Amino acid sequence: MTIGIEIDGTATEVAPGTTVLEAVRALGGDVPVLCFDKRQDPFGACRVCMVGVQGSPGPVAACTTPCREGMVVDTRDATARRIAAATVELVLSELPQPPAEHTELAAVARELGVTGELRWPGEQHAHAHDERHPYLALQHELCISCGRCVRACDEVQGAFALTATGRGFEANVTAGLDAGFRESTCVSCGACADTCPTDAITEMSLLALGER
Amino acid sequence: MMGMSHNLVEIVRRHHEQDAPTALEVLKEALEDHGEITDDDRRVAAERSGLPEAAVYGVSTFYDDLLQPRGRRHVRVCTGTACFAATGDVHVRQLAAGLDVQLGERSGDGEVSLAETVCLGFCHSSPAVRDGDTIDAGPGVVERVLEGTTRAASEPKPQSVLDQPVLLAPAHDWKGLRRAVSTRDPETLLEQVKAAQVRGRGGAGFPAGTKWEFARNAPGERKFIVANGDEGDPGSYIDKVLMEEHPALLLEGMALAAYAVGADHGFVLTRSEYPRSKPELEVAAATARAAGILGPAVLGSNFSFDVTIVEGAGSYVVGEETALLACLQGLRGTVSARPPFPAQRGLHGMPTVVNNVETLCNIPLIAREGAEAYRALSPGGPTSGTKLVCFNERFERPGVYEVPFAITLRDLCEDLAGGLVDGHEIKALQIGGPLGGILPGWKLDTRFDFEDLEAEGCMLGHGAIVAFDETTDIRALATHLLHFGAAESCGKCFPCRIGLRRAHEMFATGTPVDRDRLEALLETLELGSLCAHGGAMPAPIRSLLAHFPEELGLA
Numbered sequence: 001m002t003i004g005i006e007i008d009g010t011a012t013e014v015a016p017g018t019t020v021l022e023a024v025r026a027l028g029g030d031v032p033v034l035c036f037d038k039r040q041d042p043f044g045a046c047r048v049c050m051v052g053v054q055g056s057p058g059p060v061a062a063c064t065t066p067c068r069e070g071m072v073v074d075t076r077d078a079t080a081r082r083i084a085a086a087t088v089e090l091v092l093s094e095l096p097q098p099p100a101e102h103t104e105l106a107a108v109a110r111e112l113g114v115t116g117e118l119r120w121p122g123e124q125h126a127h128a129h130d131e132r133h134p135y136l137a138l139q140h141e142l143c144i145s146c147g148r149c150v151r152a153c154d155e156v157q158g159a160f161a162l163t164a165t166g167r168g169f170e171a172n173v174t175a176g177l178d179a180g181f182r183e184s185t186c187v188s189c190g191a192c193a194d195t196c197p198t199d200a201i202t203e204m205s206l207l208a209l210g211e212r
Numbered sequence: 213m214m215g216m217s218h219n220l221v222e223i224v225r226r227h228h229e230q231d232a233p234t235a236l237e238v239l240k241e242a243l244e245d246h247g248e249i250t251d252d253d254r255r256v257a258a259e260r261s262g263l264p265e266a267a268v269y270g271v272s273t274f275y276d277d278l279l280q281p282r283g284r285r286h287v288r289v290c291t292g293t294a295c296f297a298a299t300g301d302v303h304v305r306q307l308a309a310g311l312d313v314q315l316g317e318r319s320g321d322g323e324v325s326l327a328e329t330v331c332l333g334f335c336h337s338s339p340a341v342r343d344g345d346t347i348d349a350g351p352g353v354v355e356r357v358l359e360g361t362t363r364a365a366s367e368p369k370p371q372s373v374l375d376q377p378v379l380l381a382p383a384h385d386w387k388g389l390r391r392a393v394s395t396r397d398p399e400t401l402l403e404q405v406k407a408a409q410v411r412g413r414g415g416a417g418f419p420a421g422t423k424w425e426f427a428r429n430a431p432g433e434r435k436f437i438v439a440n441g442d443e444g445d446p447g448s449y450i451d452k453v454l455m456e457e458h459p460a461l462l463l464e465g466m467a468l469a470a471y472a473v474g475a476d477h478g479f480v481l482t483r484s485e486y487p488r489s490k491p492e493l494e495v496a497a498a499t500a501r502a503a504g505i506l507g508p509a510v511l512g513s514n515f516s517f518d519v520t521i522v523e524g525a526g527s528y529v530v531g532e533e534t535a536l537l538a539c540l541q542g543l544r545g546t547v548s549a550r551p552p553f554p555a556q557r558g559l560h561g562m563p564t565v566v567n568n569v570e571t572l573c574n575i576p577l578i579a580r581e582g583a584e585a586y587r588a589l590s591p592g593g594p595t596s597g598t599k600l601v602c603f604n605e606r607f608e609r610p611g612v613y614e615v616p617f618a619i620t621l622r623d624l625c626e627d628l629a630g631g632l633v634d635g636h637e638i639k640a641l642q643i644g645g646p647l648g649g650i651l652p653g654w655k656l657d658t659r660f661d662f663e664d665l666e667a668e669g670c671m672l673g674h675g676a677i678v679a680f681d682e683t684t685d686i687r688a689l690a691t692h693l694l695h696f697g698a699a700e701s702c703g704k705c706f707p708c709r710i711g712l713r714r715a716h717e718m719f720a721t722g723t724p725v726d727r728d729r730l731e732a733l734l735e736t737l738e739l740g741s742l743c744a745h746g747g748a749m750p751a752p753i754r755s756l757l758a759h760f761p762e763e764l765g766l767a
Contacts, residue, residue: 034706043549044548045215045705045706045742046706047705047740050740059740061742083707083739084740086732086735087707090707090710090711120711120729122713145703147215147704151217160267163264164546167703168699168709169701169709171703171709174269177251
């Protein structure tokens with residue numbers, strides 16, 4: 001049994017349980033994402049994968065919305081794109097510096113046209129660096145609480161070394177009891193750095209280590 | 213639920229089967245024992261609960277109670293909306309100055325600490341302060357705290373306007389449960405509750421019978437009933453009255469829900485801000501157990517049901533059902549995307565009904581007297597049953613009242629609550645909690661019902677009615693509401709986590725607020741947020757923009 005839906009004017013059939021994001025991607029399309037990593041369960045936090053659905057009171061997050069029979073999806077819906085862009089603008093406003101050009105965050109900002117002056121400037125994350133591990137570095141000020149590192153450590157690696165911390169604007173991540181990766185159950189696999197969309201967690205390359 | 217770790221939930225489930233405490237319970241014990249949480253406490257909590265140390269660390273940095281430093285004397289000042297309406301937050305500044313300690317801090321010598329709390333549920337007698345274990349409230353409270361002569365404030369005296377009170381009946385007889393387990397099968401009870409058209413009283417108004425049916429039909433080894441007693445709405449003390457004065461009614465409602473959906477255990481999540489709730493419910497449960505009403509053979513039938521009472525640790529968003537389930541499992545109280553709904557995958561991954569306390573308290577009458585009798589309670593409008601409302605200290609006769617739906621706010625505010633004290637006038641009302649819109653004083657002829665209030669950009673919500681008098685500074689009110697919104701954001705979804713902070717900053721700075729930018733931010737919150745916290749915090753701000761724009765300091 002399959003579910004018939006329409007995405008950007010193209011009719012398609014998907015298996016029950018397929019999310020809108022999976023259906024969009026199966027057709028070769030895409031929508032920007034920040035908290036989504038296809039190796040992990042959808043999380044629904046970043047609200048950047050918003051799409052329009054005919055008859056819905058507002059845009060929906062493609063990553064956590066299951067396809068329903070007869071659904072008509074517009075990945076270019078103006079309201080959905082406006083909300084996604086505004087959300088990315090908010091994210092940029094909490095970082096003390098613009099994201100590095102090669103990061104996913106920078107790419108998503110470019111795709112959504114978030115450039116120039118920010119409409120809602122305000123409090124930014126304070127600089128706090130944890131470089132106690134030989135090659136995993138955590139720059140807390142670059143963390144956007146997408147939860148990808150925590151889920152990589154939980155779902156992919158099973159090490160449970162990372163956690164979300166704080167609440168509201170103070171939300172962030174840390175390893176173990178906040179005493180660095182080495183004092184935690186971290187197995188140094190690097191899955192967290194691999195999935196991080198902002199370089200908040202990075203693997204210091206041998207080259208960079210040589211320069212220290 | 214998408215976003216709650218399946219691995220952590222499974223760890224919690226397996227340890228629960230071995231009667232292990234949750235990490236949150238262990239951390240709360242440590243706090244009660246020595247006033248702060250150390251890394252050793254976190255290691256012990258990890259050991260006993262089975263959670264990884266990192267996850268315990270995450271929990272310990274989420275809840276207010278675990279974060280606030282405690283002195284030997286710990287003073288918690290209520291910064292709820294009723295207290296704001298009473299003093300404009302003057303009581304907060306006076307306490308900080310008098311105790312010589314900043315809000316959220318502990319004195320250098322460790323003697324005294326002052327923390328914000330929202331809300332203590334003494335809104336009929338604001339402002340309220342909790343000094344150690346004593347909650348004092350009303351005129352002179354600040355002076356008494358500073359003199360060290362605090363005394364327990366009087367509890368509200370609830371009243372019903374009905375000839376036969378439903379939710380506030382003076383005596384409790386378990387007749388509904390007795391009738392159900394002896395003469396009806398579960399399907400019949402479920403059909404009755406559906407026919408009674410019970411709408412959820414927690415705020416969203418979702419039909420309880422439909423929710424029960426989902427849970428009944430969902431596959432699962434076990435099923436659970438969860439009573440949502442996390443009545444966090446500032447200005448609301450309805451569930452407080454039900455849990456503390458009518459605990460058996462709630463337990464009967466839970467047992468009926470369990471019978472209808474095929475559950476064998478229930479949990480009540482109470483608030484740490486209401487220290488009496490958990491003990492009162494535990495006494496009522498023990499009494500019911502001793503009488504053979506709860507336990508392995510409910511009233512001699514082959515239906516088995518018992519309850520566990522769990523106290524939270526300070527978080528408004530834990531009132532959202534997925535966050536509530538996270539808290540019950542001792543995890544960080546963050547919201548998860550739905551589907552799957554709790555009725556499919558809830559506590560310990562099992563089908564779970566999460567109903568508000570008042571919703572469950574509506575069920576015994578339906579089981580006892582039937583759906584027709586229940587629907588007849590509110591003859592004037594579309595909604596069945598009765599509603600508890602509560603009024604803040606600005607009113608002449610504040611308190612909790614049981615009323616029919618569809619009466620006007622004028623009847624409620626003027627006839628029942630007697631208008632405002634000292635000849636003050638109602639400038640505006642906030643109805644149904646912090647996510648409810650604000651009704652200007654010139655619209656009191658609006659009917660108190662779901663659709664009527666929605667048409668005014670307001671909501672029935674949980675039924676709190678907070679009046680602001682003519683002296684209220686509207687910009688200060690907007691700042692107050694957004695401070696609450698930002699402080700209570702769980703931090704999971706980006707629009708709420710950052711957007712409420714920015715909205716608060718726009719008003720708190722004192723500079724003119726750019727209306728276009730504000731409205732674009734409100735739209736992002738409304739359409740982008742994961743749950744109703746970020747989604748509806750703009751509602752009262754929209755009301756103020758519509759009715760009092762000249763008082764907001766807009767550019």
